[in-house]
Amino acid sequence: MPAIELKGVVKRFGEITAVDGLDLDVPRGICLGLLGPNGAGKSTTMRLLTGQAIADQGSLRVLGHELPAEAKEARAEMGVVPQLDNLDVDVSVQDNLAVFARLYRVKDVRAAVDKGLELSRLTDRRTDSVEQLSGGMRRRLLLARGLMHEPDLMLLDEPTVGLDPQIRTQLWSLVDLLRSQGVTILMSTHYIEEAQRLADEVAVMAAGKIIARGKPHELIAKHAGRETAEVYAPPERLAEVRATAEAHGLTVRPAGPAIAIVGSERATDGAIPPEAIVRAASLEDVFVLLTGEEAE
Amino acid sequence: MRRLEPAAITGVMSREVANFRSYWKSTTFSSVLEPVIYLLAFGLGLGSTIVDKVEGLDYVEFVGTGMVATAVIFSSALPAMFGAFVKERFQRTYDAILAAPVDVEELVTAEMLWIGIRSGFYGCFPLIVSMLFGLDPAPGMLLVPLFAFITALGFAAFGIATAASVAKIDQFSYVTTLVITPLFLVAGTFFPIDQLPEGLQVLAQFNPLHQLVVLVRHACFGFEATDLLRLAGLMVFAVVLWREAVRRMSKRLID
Numbered sequence: 001m002p003a004i005e006l007k008g009v010v011k012r013f014g015e016i017t018a019v020d021g022l023d024l025d026v027p028r029g030i031c032l033g034l035l036g037p038n039g040a041g042k043s044t045t046m047r048l049l050t051g052q053a054i055a056d057q058g059s060l061r062v063l064g065h066e067l068p069a070e071a072k073e074a075r076a077e078m079g080v081v082p083q084l085d086n087l088d089v090d091v092s093v094q095d096n097l098a099v100f101a102r103l104y105r106v107k108d109v110r111a112a113v114d115k116g117l118e119l120s121r122l123t124d125r126r127t128d129s130v131e132q133l134s135g136g137m138r139r140r141l142l143l144a145r146g147l148m149h150e151p152d153l154m155l156l157d158e159p160t161v162g163l164d165p166q167i168r169t170q171l172w173s174l175v176d177l178l179r180s181q182g183v184t185i186l187m188s189t190h191y192i193e194e195a196q197r198l199a200d201e202v203a204v205m206a207a208g209k210i211i212a213r214g215k216p217h218e219l220i221a222k223h224a225g226r227e228t229a230e231v232y233a234p235p236e237r238l239a240e241v242r243a244t245a246e247a248h249g250l251t252v253r254p255a256g257p258a259i260a261i262v263g264s265e266r267a268t269d270g271a272i273p274p275e276a277i278v279r280a281a282s283l284e285d286v287f288v289l290l291t292g293e294e295a296e
Numbered sequence: 297m298r299r300l301e302p303a304a305i306t307g308v309m310s311r312e313v314a315n316f317r318s319y320w321k322s323t324t325f326s327s328v329l330e331p332v333i334y335l336l337a338f339g340l341g342l343g344s345t346i347v348d349k350v351e352g353l354d355y356v357e358f359v360g361t362g363m364v365a366t367a368v369i370f371s372s373a374l375p376a377m378f379g380a381f382v383k384e385r386f387q388r389t390y391d392a393i394l395a396a397p398v399d400v401e402e403l404v405t406a407e408m409l410w411i412g413i414r415s416g417f418y419g420c421f422p423l424i425v426s427m428l429f430g431l432d433p434a435p436g437m438l439l440v441p442l443f444a445f446i447t448a449l450g451f452a453a454f455g456i457a458t459a460a461s462v463a464k465i466d467q468f469s470y471v472t473t474l475v476i477t478p479l480f481l482v483a484g485t486f487f488p489i490d491q492l493p494e495g496l497q498v499l500a501q502f503n504p505l506h507q508l509v510v511l512v513r514h515a516c517f518g519f520e521a522t523d524l525l526r527l528a529g530l531m532v533f534a535v536v537l538w539r540e541a542v543r544r545m546s547k548r549l550i551d
Contacts, residue, residue: 082395
């Protein structure tokens with residue numbers, strides 16, 4: 001039985017349809033990256049999975065529990081790391097963990113707190129208030145807080161949004177550790193590198209639906225081919241290169257100050273200019289091609 | 297999992313206790329000092345110059361016992377209103393709690409109970425201070441924390457329901473001006489309500505704060521048979537507002 005099964009899930013907010021007929025299965029023991037631009041419906045999907053949003057249509061089953069009726073049972077077996085820091089800033093690090101150990105009905109609160117402190121590498125800061133912690137420490141604490149009860153499933157909602165690269169890497173190591181322990185992870189993100197680095201499988205979400213899904217290398221091979229040629233030049237020259245490539249039947253996408261000619265290995269003579277830098281196709285190419293949004 | 301699990305409720309309350317450790321000094325300071333200031337200003341000021349006795353009591357005793365209700369409403373309705381709004385909107389604490397196996401009913405119940413316990417405790421301070429000003433101790437006073445607790449549950453629920461209903465924090469001004477201040481003024485704390493016009497006297501009977509004032513005075517100077525009705529009224533007030541707070545907060549927190 002999959003850890004998560006969503007069938008035809010629809011969630012509307014007034015005129016806006018945030019989730020639009022979503023079908024999603026997450027097998028146990030994998031890390032699935034839910035990749036999509038802002039407004040794709042990722043956070044709403046996360047809230048539906050915790051019972052903090054109720055679907056207008058469709059069926060949801062998490063760890064064998066039917067939602068929303070058994071949402072509380074499902075939450076008892078899952079951990080959540082929210083997008084926004086909602087720690088109690090005036091409370092000590094250890095008390096933040098202890099409160100959640102109690103909320104998750106952990107029997108040995110002290111042992112769970114010690115374990116959480118060790119995982120978040122905050123043992124020597126246990127009596128400090130959260131206010132005194134750096135951004136990275138607070139993120140590690142948030143992750144440890146969601147793991148107090150050793151859940152079977154973790155929902156990570158944009159776990160590294162707004163963090164600097166060094167802190168992001170620290171968080172990734174922790175997520176890697178969870179993966180190695182067999183915890184099922186559903187991680188929403190709009191960072192391509194995060195999905196590519198951590199996820200066993202990636203589901204690309206746009207306008208409330210999954211528009212592509214597979215292992216990162218499969219998605220790349222299917223949608224972007226083997227190689228991408230990037231061209232950096234003044235706008236007039238870029239327009240010229242784009243027109244030529246498109247005339248040769250190639251797909252061109254914007255790439256910040258450059259353009260990227262996707263699937264350049266299929267190019268015939270003259271389609272790729274000599275100044276182009278050829279690199280291996282990436283998940284970013286897939287993401288931009290499928291969603292039409294610039295990647296972060 | 298069943299409804300209203302004690303583990304969920306105590307878990308949420310443990311969060312409040314952990315937070316309380318960081319601000320108990322300031323709260324306790326104001327809870328002690330406020331009745332002292334009121335007693336000095338009204339009790340000794342008015343009592344020694346304009347008013348001698350009210351309903352057969354020294355004015356200091358009259359105000360001191362009435363101040364319990366003031367302490368209760370200001371330590372329940374206002375913290376519940378502002379606290380719930382801040383936790384829901386700015387700190388996103390409720391999002392964090394509801395991601396754990398806790399439902400809105402348990403969350404609201406725990407918040408009410410915590411505020412009720414706190415108010416039951418702080419509600420006694422005016423009595424203790426009044427004793428320093430000459431109020432004689434009485435066995436009935438031992439029930440005052442219970443009366444304060446039950447009343448505070450209702451006002452905490454009122455505060456939570458209000459927090460779940462307003463769009464912006466500034467809108468609390470309307471509630472304090474139009475609801476809390478009138479309730480506080482026509483509770484019979486500073487003057488007997490029989491001096492009010494007849495219509496207001498009838499309305500005051502529906503003011504939970506007035507019922508608390510009467511119960512506290514009776515606890516200090518002798519109970520009456522009708523006090524059981526007053527207590528029942530306060531319980532009904534707490535239960536009705538509890539359900540309303542759960543309903544409104546569910547609407548606010550669950551999309």
